Amino acid sequence: xxxxxxxxxxxxxxxxxxxxxxxxxxxxxxxxxxxxxxxxxxxxxxxxxxxxxxxxxxxxxxxxxxxxxxxxxxxxxxxxxxxxxxxxxxxxxxxxxxxxxxxxxxxxxxxxxxxxxxxxxxxxxxxxxxxxxxxxxxxxxxxxxxxxxxxxxxxxxxxxxxxxxxxxxxxxxxxxxxxxxxxxxxxxxxxxxxxxxxxxxxxxxxxxxxxxxxxxxxxxxxxxxxxxxxxxxxxxxxxxxxxxxxxxxxxx
Amino acid sequence: xxxxxxxxxxxxxxxxxxxxxxxxxxxxxxxxxxxxxxxxxxxxxxxxxxxxxxxxxxxxxxxxxxxxxxxxxxxxxxxxxxxxxxxxxxxxxxxxxxxxxxxxxxxxxxxxxxxxxxxxxxxxxxxxxxxxxxxxxxxxxxxxxxxxxxxxxxxxxxxxxxxxxxxxxxxxxxxxxxxxxxxxxxxxxxxxxxxxxxxxxxxxxxxxxxxxxxxxxxxxxxxxxxxxxxxxxxxxxxxxxxxxxxxxxxxxxxxxxxxxxxxxxxxxxxxxxxxxxxxxxxxxxxxxxxxxxxxxxxxxxxxxxxxxxxxxxxx
Numbered sequence: 027x028x029x030x031x032x033x034x035x036x037x038x039x040x041x042x043x044x045x046x047x048x049x050x051x052x053x054x055x056x057x058x059x060x061x062x063x064x065x066x067x068x069x070x071x072x073x074x075x076x077x078x079x080x081x082x083x084x085x086x087x088x089x090x091x092x093x094x095x096x097x098x099x100x101x102x103x104x105x106x107x108x109x110x111x112x113x114x115x116x117x118x119x120x121x122x123x124x125x126x127x128x129x130x131x132x133x134x135x136x137x138x139x140x141x142x143x144x145x146x147x148x149x150x151x152x153x154x155x156x157x158x159x160x161x162x163x164x165x166x167x168x169x170x171x172x173x174x175x176x177x178x179x180x181x182x183x184x185x186x187x188x189x190x191x192x193x194x195x196x197x198x199x200x201x202x203x204x205x206x207x208x209x210x211x212x213x214x215x216x217x218x219x220x221x222x223x224x225x226x227x228x229x230x231x232x233x234x235x236x237x238x239x240x241x242x243x244x245x246x247x248x249x250x251x252x253x254x255x256x257x258x259x260x261x262x263x264x265x266x267x268x269x270x271x272x273x274x275x276x277x278x
Numbered sequence: 279x280x281x282x283x284x285x286x287x288x289x290x291x292x293x294x295x296x297x298x299x300x301x302x303x304x305x306x307x308x309x310x311x312x313x314x315x316x317x318x319x320x321x322x323x324x325x326x327x328x329x330x331x332x333x334x335x336x337x338x339x340x341x342x343x344x345x346x347x348x349x350x351x352x353x354x355x356x357x358x359x360x361x362x363x364x365x366x367x368x369x370x371x372x373x374x375x376x377x378x379x380x381x382x383x384x385x386x387x388x389x390x391x392x393x394x395x396x397x398x399x400x401x402x403x404x405x406x407x408x409x410x411x412x413x414x415x416x417x418x419x420x421x422x423x424x425x426x427x428x429x430x431x432x433x434x435x436x437x438x439x440x441x442x443x444x445x446x447x448x449x450x451x452x453x454x455x456x457x458x459x460x461x462x463x464x465x466x467x468x469x470x471x472x473x474x475x476x477x478x479x480x481x482x483x484x485x486x487x488x489x490x491x492x493x494x495x496x497x498x499x500x501x502x503x504x505x506x507x508x509x510x511x512x513x514x515x516x517x518x519x520x521x522x523x524x525x526x527x528x529x530x531x532x533x534x535x536x537x538x539x540x541x542x543x544x545x546x547x548x549x550x551x552x553x554x555x556x557x558x559x560x561x562x563x564x565x566x567x568x569x570x571x572x573x574x575x576x577x578x579x580x581x582x583x584x585x586x587x588x589x590x591x592x593x
Contacts, residue, residue, distance in 0.1 A: 039543070043408060050414065062513075119386045120377075146545070149525055150389035150426070151368075155345055155377030164346060164457040167374055170519070180460070183343075184519060185370065186289070188465040192343055194457035204513040240420045241386050249406060249413045252551060252570045257563070260577025265586040268536075268557055271573050275555055277477055277501055277534055278590065 027080030027174070027196075030131050031071040031104065032141040032157070033064040035088055035095035039146055050243035051117045052147060056091035060098040063142035065209035067202050071140045072103045072210075074174055080137070081105045085130050087115065087123055093225065100220035101212030107223070108134065112230045119241045120148075124156030129233040131161065138179065139199040143168055154201035164194040167201045280308030280396055281361040283335075286326065287371055288316020295473070296367040298329050298434035300427055304365055305330030305437055307396060311361065313337065313352065313447070315344055315371070327442040329434070337447040343457035344371060347449035349378035355447060356383070362421055363396060368428045376424050386418055389426040390525075401425070409544030409566075410551045429473075429529045430552070465520070470504040472521065478532045480506030480523055480550070484539020484560055484579055488516035493583040494538055500590040506530065508546050524549035539579045542567030559583070 035058035037043060044053045060068075068084070075082040084099050084107040096107050108130050115126065131139055139161070144151035158165035169181035170189060180193040184203055212220070230237065258264055272278045282304045286297030293314065304310045312331035314322070316338065323334050335355065337348055352375070356364070364379075366372035368390055380387045388394075391403040392413075400419035406428075407414045472478065479501065481494040491511070498505045506528070507521040523530055525545040535553035540546060542558070542565055550556070551570050558571035559579050568574040575582055 039545075043544075120389070121380055121384070121386045124377075124381060144526060150387060151373045152377030152380065152387050152389060152426075155374050156381040158455070159349070159378050159381035162454065164343070164455045165374065165378070166343070166457055167345075168370055182463075185462075187467070187520070188463040190459045190463070191461040192457055193460050194343075195454065198457075203519060204509070205515060205519065239386070241388065241416055241418045243414050243416050244402070245415045246407075247413050247415070249410055251411060252556075254569045255572035255574070257568055257571070257574035257576060259563075260575055260582055262581075262585075264575045264577055265582050265589055267573060268559075268575065268582075268586055269589050271555070271557060272501070272534070275534055278593065 027075065027078040027137045028135055029071045029075045029080050029082045030134060030136045030139045031067045031082060031084055032127055032139065033068065033084050033086045033096065033099050034061045034145045035059065035086065035091065036061045036145060036147040043147070045246065049117055050246055054089050054091065058091050058095050060095035061142065061146050063144070063146060063204060064099065066204050066206050067140045067142050068099045068102050068104060069207045069209040070172055070202050073207060074138065074172065078174055083108065083134055085127055085134070086110070087126050090227065096225065097220045098212065100223045101216040102210055103216060105223065107225045108228060109225060110228045110233065114230055114237060117239060118237065119239045120150045120152050120156060122237045122239050124153050125160060125237070126230070126233065126235050128157050128160035129235045130228060133233065137196050141199065141201050143201045143203055154199055158199040161199065163197050163199055165199040165201070166192050166194060169200050169202045170206055172200055172202065172206065280363065281311065281359070282308040283311045283313055283361045283364040284331070285313045285364065285366045285372055285375060286315070288314065288318070288322060291317065291319065292322055293325050295434055296369055296429050299429065299432045300365045300367060301326070301329040301331060302435055303394065303427070303432045307363065311335055312442070315339065315348065323444050324441055327439050328436040330437045330439055331442045334442045334444045335447045336444055337449055339449055341459045343459060345374035345378045346452040346455040346457065348375050349382055350452055351447050351449050352379050353382045356422055360422070363394070363401065363423045363425065365394070366424065366426045368426045373426060376426055380424050383422065385420055385422060385424060387424045387426060388416055388418060391425050391427050392431045394425050394427065406548055409547035430531045470502060472504045472506055472523070472528050472530060475504030475532055477501045477503035477534045478506050478530055479503045479536045479538065480508070480540060481511065481538045482508040482540030483510045484541070485511070486580065490580065491516055493579070493587070496587050497536070497583060500587060508540055508543070537567050537571070538583060540567050541565045542570065
């Protein structure tokens with residue numbers, strides 16, 4: 027079985043994000059990390075590939091930088107990676123991103139495509155469905171559990187008040203929520219092996235995709251900020267201040 | 279007058295609250311058609327009318343996963359009727375349908391918007407970024423425009439309009455893209471619901487362990503509050519995903535929000551910063567949560583919370 031996992035490198039959320047002058051695009055340093063939400067997709071992909079005598083290919087679009095985020099996913103056990111990087115793709119919207127990813131996935135071939143539900147830095151959450159439409163495949167989204175049967179895939183799909191069991195035939199696209207599986211930490215051997223694994227770099231020309239992002243950010247303004255109120259150090263009696271405020275707000 | 283379509287999902291035999299929020303906005307932009315996904319009933323259609331829909335396109339996907347068939351049907355109908363704008367909520371099925379539809383139509387999706395305006399050039403949307411500290415305004419010029427609106431961006435209010443005209447939207451066979459819903463599970467939930475509770479008590483990693491979350495539950499019980507959580511402890515498996523407040527979880531707007539052991543990551547703040555009063559307890563005096571808290575207690579949650587619970591119990 028051929029498993030493809032979509033992954034994204036993002037600026038470390040622990041450092042404050044900044045925007046580029048003029049374009050208002052997110053500043054992307056050379057050092058980016060693997061989006062935490064992608065670790066679940068990689069782990070799920072590894073488990074399914076292993077159980078079904080398959081291979082796992084990573085597909086990623088965006089400025090590669092030093093590609094250490096991609097190496098993180100390779101160190102977890104993925105077999106190889108495809109990175110699509112092109113100046114014309116800077117500031118791409120979700121539609122363009124999905125077209126490019128779909129073209130790379132089609133070129134590679136697939137039985138199952140796995141993605142996170144949304145990236146931490148862009149969080150539109152529409153890419154898995156867009157990918158599926160381009161690939162003419164069904165999309166099973168927000169999976170909390172994934173099971174491969176004989177040419178089929180079944181998931182528990184998160185809903186507002188529980189979950190639905192949803193099934194379809196392969197090939198398919200599945201988006202996974204955090205918690206679908208417990209992602210492994212790369213071992214030392216995994217990290218060493220990752221350095222030797224194939225990483226293919228592609229451009230738009232290689233894929234023959236034409237792009238035209240229609241969306242742009244026109245301005246950034248400060249939002250009406252909520253003023254910070256009173257801050258007190260707990261001296262053993264601070265809970266009284268909470269009781270008083272709850273009384274004042276008529277909660278108690 | 280512009281034609282605006284609004285996607286609305288049926289929940290418990292009624293239009294979802296999120297859908298009614300979108301209608302409140304849509305009726306200020308143009309003539310509104312509600313695309314209603316569910317079993318449907320005269321009562322449900324009447325509610326859509328009261329909230330501003332002059333017509334309803336009713337689709338029932340039965341045991342099929344709706345995104346594929348609905349996107350196909352909508353793409354055809356939109357080609358015939360040319361709505362300028364289609365609004366969706368930032369919610370599970372909404373995102374699925376919008377994404378699939380956008381790819382089919384070859385247009386973009388403006389996601390996570392907090393407001394939307396039609397302009398001479400096209401469409402303009404506002405987006406809260408960096409935890410809501412800044413607003414980005416985006417634009418697009420190739421319609422039809424598909425916009426995903428965050429929950430609680432508008433208040434769901436009836437407009438006192440009459441019954442809408444109702445038309446059925448037939449869903450086509452989508453062949454290999456078809457997926458079936460085999461079973462549905464509803465998880466039992468007790469007490470006030472996170473989305474509409476007046477008081478919310480939420481916990482984060484500062485609780486120390488899954489057991490520490492019991493303190494949050496005890497306090498919530500005393501205040502008849504709903505319980506919430508950060509993405510970090512949901513990811514860690516301490517509490518179910520349904521409790522998650524933030525960018526990737528629920529957006530809440532309670533009268534009072536009590537953040538316990540929550541540092542205040544951007545992704546959390548954007549889901550709760552519009553609460554009436556925010557109370558935060560955290561041991562790190564520099565935690566970002568204090569910048570939005572009306573009352574901040576710098577202290578150990580495992581000391582302050584038991585004291586607070588005891589004080590409330592003895593009242």
